[in-house]
Amino acid sequence: MSTTDDVLLLGVRHHGPGSARAVRAALDAYRPQAVLIEGPPEADALTALAADPAMRPPVALLAHVVDDPARAGFWPFAEFSPEWVALRWAAKAGAEVRFIDLPAAHSLALRSADDESGHPDGGATPPAPAHPADSPGDAPGPEPDPDAAAPTPDAGDPGAAARIDPLAVLARTAGYDDPERWWEDAVEHRGSAGEEGAPGGEPGPGGDSADALAPFAALAEAMGVIRQTYGDGGHTQDPLREAHMRLRVREARRAHERTAVVCGAWHVPALAEKTTATADRALLKGLPKVKVETTWVPWTHRRLARASGYGAGIDSPGWYRHLFTAPDRPVTRWMTKVAGLLREEDYPVSSAHVIEAVRLSDTLAAMRGRPLAGLAETTDAVRAVMCDGSDVPLALVQDRLVVGEVLGEVPPDAPAVPLARDLAREQRSLRLKPEALERELELDLRKDLDAARSRLLHRLRMLHIGWGEPARSRGSTGTFRETWRLRWEPEAAIRIAEAGIWGTTVESAANARAEDLAVHATTLADVTAVAEQCLPAGLADALPTVMRVLADRAALDADVAHLAAALPALVRAVRYGDVRGTDSAALGAVAHGLARRVCVGFPAACTGIDADAARVLRTHMEEVHRAVGLLPGPDAGGGPGTAPAPVPAQRPGPDPARELHDRWGAVLRTLAERDEAIPGLLRGAAARLLLDDGRLDAGEAARLMGLALSPGTAPTEAAAWIEGFLAGGGILLVHDERLLALIDGWLAAVPADSFTDVLPLLRRTFAEFEPGVRRGVGELVRRGPAAARRPPGPADAGLPGFGTALDRARADAAAHTARLLLGTLTTTDLGELGDD
Structure with missing residues (x-):
């Protein structure tokens, strides 16, 4: 002084x-x-x-x-x-x-x-x-x-x-020995009962x-x-x-x-x-x-x-605010807040808990020589009395009260960049108030208000203003549903100031940013990703530029891997664009052209490549397969749930979408039946996709597997085929013992000097199975899948891989449980249960 x-x-x-x-x-x-x-x-x-x-x-x-x-x-x-x-x-x-x-x-x-x-x-x-x-x-x-x-x-x-x-x-x-404890005792607890002032910081x-x-x-x-x-x-x-x-x-x-x-x-x-x-x-x-x-x-x-990591460096702002605003008895009032929070979370906390916690915190302060119970004493008392010694509810108290989720407010007339003012206006009109506490927002895109909220959040993501992040919905999975996880962070002010260079409104800035991202994209997949973001964000002004760049890049790019990587995002945009009322016809035409080029070049791209390249192309193959299955006709209206436009009666012509699906199916069959010039991983994956689509029956799949696992095939190549074929989860082996028998017989015949090369591939394949699938396959192997190769007899259950006769002891136990659940248990049944 x-x-x-x-x-x-x-x-x-x-x-x-x-x-x-x-x-x-x-x-x-x-x-x-x-x-x-x-x-x-x-x-x-x-x-x-x-x-x-x-x-x-x-x-x-x-x-x-x-x-x-x-x-x-x-x-x-x-x-x-x-x-x-x-x-x-x-x-x-x-x-x-x-x-x-x-x-x-x-x-x-x-x-x-x-x-x-x-x-x-x-x-x-x-x-x-x-x-x-x-x-x-x-x-x-x-x-x-x-x-x-x-x-x-x-x-x-x-x-x-x-x-x-x-x-x-x-x-x-x-x-x-603790600087924080000394400062609290010497300064923070001075007059903390409120003699110096009234709540709220007023003089x-x-x-x-x-x-x-x-x-x-x-x-x-x-x-x-x-x-x-x-x-x-x-x-x-x-x-x-x-x-x-x-x-x-x-x-x-x-x-x-x-x-x-x-x-x-x-x-x-x-x-x-x-x-x-x-x-x-x-x-x-x-x-x-x-x-x-x-x-x-x-x-x-x-x-x-x-x-x-930002700002002021105090561990307990919520506690400090309480000390400053409590008019009297700060420890008692704090314990009351804690009890209220725990009750809201369904913890059994009573008034007696509050009284005992206050007494214990005061006792701890006296034992430790402190003038008033501080945060350490109140925390110890809450843990012992209200949380039964558990740190789980205590973590909730730490997060909600000791730190707190208070978000300040600034007057609307405070100086701000034009983009910030426009964002504030949109937040008010859409009733989306920024909050420090993380919350989930469920949107129904069929409603005008929710659709407008979705567009705003997608535009902010385009500008890298991280207010909302998409989340997986816990309810409906329809395409008209969106779930967002919202949390306003102070550094968003910096992001808004940075984004101000793109425009004075959120819409204009997002359009300009999308155009810039498309023009300066380094790969075709980056351009399609921008196009996919433009549709949910409603960036109609940016789409012409994005489409021009997309068409130019697609025409000049001859790398099939690039085309395959770009197709899925484009198809998603076409498929689900119309649920937001967005015209995606132009994107549909580009997507069909891109898919046809993939069909033409994919077999050649799979020839004569090493194992690492084969893994990359297998991923592209599976993504293209899903994309082609979702792709509507190039002139279709788009998203599911959209009624087709009426057309004059005329002679039906070829369906472009069906034609493309058949063409991709022919590509997969070519890959599945080709010789060893195609890596086994890709041939096996192609066979599985054909089997999943119903384009390949179980007998043909068994034939292809038999060829792939024949003695003339190198063990590592055969293992790679199995990895590609079973990448869907291995459930095929549980329902078709013929396939399991082929794999079992091949594995038993692998020479000892090659087994160590095959084992890592097989281990990686089977490790991806669900626990139930692994357990089922193991049970079938224990019983011996060779039984499935005998001619079917009258005692067969009709499904390969399952027992041929009824186990009455196990069936009776299950029957008792079923009757108990259905409420049809009789006195005789109860007597039998008592005997058991």
């Missing part, structure tokens, strides 16, 4: 409820005319929004480079942040508010310079900078904070070993001036001793930041009689230091600079947590 009467230095810990209460009391006592806050000066024009009733923390200041939005920094504020309390106090008291940290124009440019020069602190930077401001130090900024807990030394960073944790130093001095009653300022004086003295010992603590940019802060403090002192400065306690000794303005300006001269824009964006408690 400053010793002068015209400046009051309030050293705080960012996101500390104790610091926030102390700042509020100090401002009430001192009544400054100007409040200076650690943060980017570019945001001075945004401070008035803090008083807007529509602004609900947690929120964050976002600063990004105008021509490179990915270079950005966040400054988060929670309801219990001292800086936020100072902003609200100044707005209510009519005091001037200014941010005084190093401008974001310099800090973001310095970060970029470090990245390009290979500085140890450089490297790839995330969209939102990691900023663990969890010691008595900074508000978050675009670089790591010196007030964070001591990081793990980095062997590549010569300054890492010198970086210190001031909290750890003070805690050791006080006799604590409480004023107190004695000396009492209100005493904590800051003690902390400033402690930090002064630490700074004398450790200097800048290993953080080389601190002198630049502190020089700029001193210059801004001098300006405020000339304009006002009383000025309060809210900053990290780590910086207080440097701001109180006697230096000249000339020296500070010289230190800042020549700094790199970029053009930046700033705005407010919503933030979440999860992003305030250190484990998230």
